Amino acid sequence: MNEETKRLGIVTSGSLAKGVEVRLDSSASVEDMAVGRYVTIEGQKQRFFGMITDVSLGVIDQKLTLTPPDVSDPFMAEVLAGTSTYGTIHVSPYLTIGGDVASLIEGPQPVKTVPSHFSTVNLASQRDVELVFGGEDEKRFYIGTPLDMETKVCLDLEELVKRSNGIFGKSGTGKTFLTRLLLIGILQKGTAANLVFDMHSEYGWEGRSEERRKVKALKQLFPSKVAVFTLDEESSRRRRVSTDFVVRIGYDEIEPEDIGLLRQTLNLTEASVQAVYQLYREFGNKRWIEATLELEDRDETKQLLTRLNIHDSTYRNLRRGLETIRRLPFLLPHVPDNPVRHILEYLDQGINVVLEFGRYTDITAYILVANLLTRRIHAQYRERMEKALGEDTAPPHPLVITIEEAHKFLNPEVSSQTIFGNIAREMRKYNVTLLVIDQRPSGIDDEVMSQMGTKITCLLDNERDIDSVLAGVSGKSELKSVLSRLESKQQALIFGHSVPMPVVIRTREYGSAQSYKEFIPSPETEIKQQAEKDIEELWE
Amino acid sequence: MAEVQRVGEVIEASTTDFVAQCYELYQSPPLGSLVKTRDSGMELYGIVYNATTTSFEPGRRPIARGKDETTEEAVYQASPQLLKLLKSEFGAVVVGHRQDDKLHHYLPPKPARIHSFVYLCSTEEIKEFSQSFDFLNILLNTHLPVSPDELIAACLRQMSQVYEDRRAFLVAAGKELAILLSGQFNQLKAILERIKT
Incomplete structure (x- = not known):
């Protein structure tokens, strides 16, 4: 045992479906526990990795609750703590991390059983968390840290873009920041091209934080990889955004x-x-x-x-x-330039497109334009994909379409008709997926919700919204208590396809000069990569 | 040597307890103290649960003699034979033994031998013995003339004196008791009240 493992208690009961009950040692105070924290359970044959989902108090003898002892006497209080009166935590085991060779190669596996009686429960160490969520590499993007820890939680972006994903949360809980982070991640790792329908013009050039501070957006960080399209030239000009194309629709x-x-x-x-x-x-x-x-x-x-x-x-x-x-x-009645063709040209070159709506934040305009463009782009991708299948050539580069106010597109009444409903359902067959941003997830069709690969949700407090986000997730009631206790800022619960288990994160910092620097690959590494490439070519 | 103080001699023994007579009148060890007696290759540990002072002859009770004396001391000085007619005894409940240099917190295979010497345990021995609180269970479950609550409290108070951090020792013992007495909160409370510092 290394020094940082802190013993919490022992497993006393439980089931796979409901999670296990852990009785706390007298040295571990209930007040130090927090829902959403990670623990490891040392079973006899394997190690389990789980999350605290509830904390409760217990007494060994019901008489104590009827005639409470005099706890103003510190001696009495100290003796009774952890013996006659004790704390219990409810842990949902999610993964097993074994120590043998096979499990080292395969990595953490989903749990299929529970630890045996009286297995020791420890607070998860940094190393354990790292083992589960992996380090940052070519595919994984560092999105935040677990609560009370310094370890990085990384998302496997290659897996992420294979399915449609959702970002949910009440207004003002940091959805936009999270989305921006995720877009930067996808861009940085180059796992897919982005098409963003940017209703409030905050992803292209710059956005604002809650404190009205300006924050850089995609184009400022990656000028060569992002093109800003606009529907409202005037507004873009006023905001001094250099646009690449003005979209007009006939x-x-x-x-x-x-x-x-x-x-x-x-x-x-x-x-x-x-x-x-x-x-x-x-x-x-x-x-x-x-x-x-x-x-x-x-x-x-x-x-x-x-x-x-x-x-x-x-x-x-x-x-x-x-x-x-x-x-x-x-x-306009007639438009000489076809915006779809332009967007596709950019996307083909691997350049991400952000379409700003400027003043036209009216939902009619947003739905009309987003739907119209997406339908055609999707048709193109479908054609190319089929061609690629027929001719055995490389399929088109994956495309992620970001839409806001998603419940307007994906509500049960229209989701079966819109292209977005289709994309969400047929998923990756044509290499086009959605990134859905919404504050009322209950408004989104259940079928679409159930198809989402990864869901990232900030604080939600409406019962229906919580239910719809968590629909179909195992351990729903446990996650519910975690979700409704998130802080209103900078905290999010991630679960689904691209993380091995549900995780509450404190979102990575965004907005300071240092944070920008971390996103942009330093010129040195780029030069180094180029040099390596040149050498390789030389020997071909 | 003060450390291995001889306090008496076994005059009655059974598997669960033994009675020893003190060499000096009124010199019985305090209630709850840890004593030991040796047998061939084995040491028996006991906890003093009772002490009595009676006359040697069972049918002959002492009579009041101090009517004309001014102090209690003077009574004994006037009748020096009293010291020879009275005896002090103490009983100890067996709580463990040491065999082949290993300490066990359970009953020994054989009771103590009559006329074995009884010693008060040294500080080190008390510390070593109280590493485990298994003896508390024996004390709780033995039927004795003195109430187990009183005996346990006295014993823990005695033992705690050899520790620098008395409180930590008593808290640890209290926790052990809390587990043993999980269903009898009132009894637990009574003991805790008697040992709190």
């Missing part, structure tokens, strides 16, 4: 599915959405919006509507909705 790009998705925000009826398909068929795919809006209040229009079996009130409802869309300044 009416001809809008398809009936896009309108269907906007049903709620535009307050359209179901009949109006059906009418869109009819009009689309009638006028052809290029001009249907223009043609519909050009219809005048004449007899021919009435005849047309009767022929198409569209009720007059439905038509008016639809027309009002389309007028709203038409008022969006970035929508």
Whole structure:
């Protein structure tokens, strides 16, 4: 035993489903325990790694609770502590870390049993935590530290981008900071290209912290790897952001599915959405919006509507909705430049694209643009993937699409229709995955939630939100108590595919000059890498 | 030598306890002190649970003699034969033994021999013996004329005197008692009240 292991107590009862009860030694005070801390349990054949999920008090004789002893006498209090009165902690074992060769190679394994009676429980040492969460390397990105520890918790980003992921939390709990960190990680490790639909223009050039302090965002840290697209040139110029491309969308790009998705925000009826398909068929795919809006209040229009079996009130409802869309300044009747082509060009070069919405933070614009672009990009990726499969060539570089206010896209009513619902479900088949950011996870379709690989959640206090985030996770009730006790800042619970077990982290620092330096690979290592590459090429 | 002080001689013995007579009147060791007696190759440890002073002849009770004396001392001075007619005895409950240089906290295979000498244990011996609190269980479960609460408290108070950190010793002993008396909180409380410093 090295010096840093601190004995806490012994296992007294438990089950695999519910976790084990640990009776604390008299030397370990209940008040020093904290939910979310790590412990190791020394079983007879294997070591278990688990997390404290509850702390409780016990008495050996019920009489003590009825006639409490005089604890003002320190001698009495000291004798009784840990013997007649004791603390218990509830530990959920998650992994086994063995000492034999096989387990060293395979790393920590999920638990399939519980430790035997009276196994010793120790506070996990730095080394144990490191063994479980790994060190920083080419694939792993350091995202934060466990509570009360200096060890790094690292996310396996290669695994992360293989599935859709979610970042949740109440407003002001640090979702944006976490997202920025994660995007930087993906960018730094180059595991995937990012496409960010940046509703509040805070990921591209710079954002602001809660204290209104400016913090650098992607483009400032990695100028050569990030392109900022904007929908609102003026706003970008005012904020002195150098943009790479101004996105304009033509009416001809809008398809009936896009309108269907906007049903709620535009307050359209179901009949109006059906009418869109009819009009689309009638006028052809290029001009249907223009043609519909050009219809005048004449007899021919009435005849047309009767022929198409569209009720007059439905038509008016639809027309009002389309007028709203038409008022969006970035929508033009015809656009010479195809934004999708541009985005793909950048993504193909491995350059990450951040699309700023500027002043158009209105949800209609966001849903319309995000859905429209994503659908086409996804179609392109699908085509390429199929081609790659057919011709046995390299598949396209993975793409991660970041969307905010995700419950608007992925709520149960629309998730089956939108492309985002599809991406979340079919996951990695086409190398496109989502990074979903939301503050009301209960609004997201259960099916989509269940498909998410890794969930990172900051403090949530709404019961329904907590339930939906934790749906389908083993040890839900234990995690629930951990989740609702997170601090409102800089703390997050990560669980899912890319971490071996649920972990509460204190998020890595972001915003100081030193923190920026850590993200950017130092020129020396880059030069060194280049030199190594040159030498390799020389010998080829 | 003060360390191995001889305090008496065994006059009655059984597996669980022995009675020793003191060489001097009123010189019995204090209640709860650790004493030992030797047998061939074996040492028996006992804890003093009782002390009596009676006359030698069972049917003959002492009578009050001090009516005309001014001090108690004068009574004995006036009748020096008294010292020869009275005897002090003490009983010790056997709590462990040492055999082949190994200390055991359980009953020895054989009781003490009559006329074995009884010694008061030295500081080192007390320290060594009290490394384990297993003897507390014997004290709790033996039927004695004196209440086990009193005896345990007295014993722990005696033993704690050889430790520099008396309190730490008593807390450790208290914790052991708390486990042994897990269902009898009132008894535990009574003992703790008697040993608290």
